[in-house]
Amino acid sequence: MKLCFLSHEYPKHGLNPGGIGIFLKTLAPELVRFGNKVTVLGANNSNSYEEYWDQGVRVIRIPNPKIPVVNWWVLSRRLKKKIIEIAPDIVEGSELSFAFLSKIPGAKKVIRLHGGHHFFAEAEERKIDAWKGYQEKRSFKNADAFIAISDYVRNHTSSMLSFHGKPVVLIRNIVDTNRFYFSPKSSNPNPRSLIFLGTVCEKKGVGNLVKAIDLVRAAYPEVHLGIYGRDWEFPDGRSYKALIRNQIRGDLEKHISIHDAIPHDQVPGIYRSAEICIFPSFMETQGLVAPEAMAMGKIVIFTNKGPGPETIQHGVNGYLCDPHDVHSIVEAIEEAFESSDRKEELAGAARARVLDLFGIEKNLDENIRFYRKILHG
Structure with a gap:
């Protein structure tokens, strides 16, 4: 399979990743080990293009101009162009990933529920931001399937957003027990x-x-x-x-x-x-x-x-x-x-x-x- 993960957090020197970045750093090389072709695609932390290989994983960081108001539109166009060039079978991202990536020829779109805007707004007892809430609902509608990393995130997300009758499965995060070993x-x-x-x-x-x-x-x-x-x-x-x-x-x-x-x-x-x-x-x-x-x-x-x-x-x-x-x-x-x-x-x-x-x-x-x-x- 050809897999493409959408994330701006994949670890690199000088960039401290969040949990999603660490998750991908563990999962992506393992998928390669089992014969899959894997690309991690995301926006750079600068307005420059980067491409390199990490343990068999192709990592692409597109330029991020950080233009006020319209940067989201610029990035989504650049991401879609690169995805079409990669031609993956599966494109996976987090909750907001597919708000403006509705049609990707030949690819199924999977959202992994790491905790989106609705989820944390409820948890932190704050109002839903209208723009982010709209994007998340649109992204869920455009997805083909969902992976939840815990029962809790699946159940609470479903109380606020519709999965539109599409497949939802619980698959927990992977921990590299070879690196995190008991001695x-x-x-x-x-x-x-x-x-x-x-x-x-x-x-x-x-x-x-x-x-x-x-x-x-x-x-x-x-x-x-x-x-x-x-x-x-x-x-x-x-x-x-x-x-x-x-x-x-x-x-x-x-x-x-x-x-x-x-x-x-x-x-x-x-x-x-x-x-x-x-x-x-x-x-x-x-x-x-x-x-x-x-x-x-x-x-x-x-x-x-x-x-x-x-x-x-x-x-x-x-x-x-x-x-x-x-x-x-x-x-x-x-x-x-x-x-x-x-x-x-x-x-x-x-x-x-x-x-x-x-x-x-x-x-x-x-x-x-x-x-x-x-x-x-």
């Missing part, structure tokens, strides 16, 4: 240490996590939290990291450190250094950070919102917390610290959970079978 020899991290990795913003639960550490340090004076991720800015340009740093005063400075975002290939080393990995996000569609840490046998604290309960069974292969409740986060951290005598049991259960839900071979096979079904009925 007993490296399983003795810094005691009472926690790692958060992700965009440093309110909806990822960072503010409440900082408050929780302030409370935890009374019972565990050696506790330390490392925060790794890119900054988020308020509409007026203020830095969220700066806001958090202003909250870390006095003795609390010894217990929390804030770091820049790191390349994805350095993530396993950061996880390996911590006793607990914690991700108290207000909402996720699925996310990769929790299952990647679980694959390494880490004790993981995840949100109990959205797909959290699909990922972790509380007390069996990790812990869940209510990210809106600081005391719930505190309780989860203290329960995890107190489970040190169950460390090997939890590590094995976490790794097994990831292999079952997010393993490469299983999910790769499900993707390929679904693509073939869409092509051949």
Whole structure:
């Protein structure tokens, strides 16, 4: 099969990718390994054209002139022209991808539900933007099939948008369990240490996590939290990291450190250094950070919102917390610290959970079978 993925986030030097970029970086080379021809096509972060090969994947970045008001129209025309040149069997993108790509000769259009505008507007209790809402509805109408990365994102998206009677299947994200491996020899991290990795913003639960550490340090004076991720800015340009740093005063400075975002290939080393990995996000569609840490046998604290309960069974292969409740986060951290005598049991259960839900071979096979079904009925 000839597959084309539409994404502006495929990782490259100097560009910190989001979750979709990391997902494609894992899936695309595996599809090539099984004999498929794969192209990742997206807008560049500059007004220049780039084309190169990465592990057998053809990566094309079209010029992005960033013209006010009409840039979306310019990009959609350029993308469509390139797609027709590639002549794929399947074109896959996220929720907004096909708003202005309705007719692609000979190709089936698949939307993978990573969490679109309607989904996060509901989750964050904000109004639907009329323009983005229109694009998303149009894109769904133009698609031929849908892949959901969690039951939660499928069910909640369907409550707001129509799939128009087209095929919808659950296929979870792939975790590279060869890179994110469990090694007993490296399983003795810094005691009472926690790692958060992700965009440093309110909806990822960072503010409440900082408050929780302030409370935890009374019972565990050696506790330390490392925060790794890119900054988020308020509409007026203020830095969220700066806001958090202003909250870390006095003795609390010894217990929390804030770091820049790191390349994805350095993530396993950061996880390996911590006793607990914690991700108290207000909402996720699925996310990769929790299952990647679980694959390494880490004790993981995840949100109990959205797909959290699909990922972790509380007390069996990790812990869940209510990210809106600081005391719930505190309780989860203290329960995890107190489970040190169950460390090997939890590590094995976490790794097994990831292999079952997010393993490469299983999910790769499900993707390929679904693509073939869409092509051949």
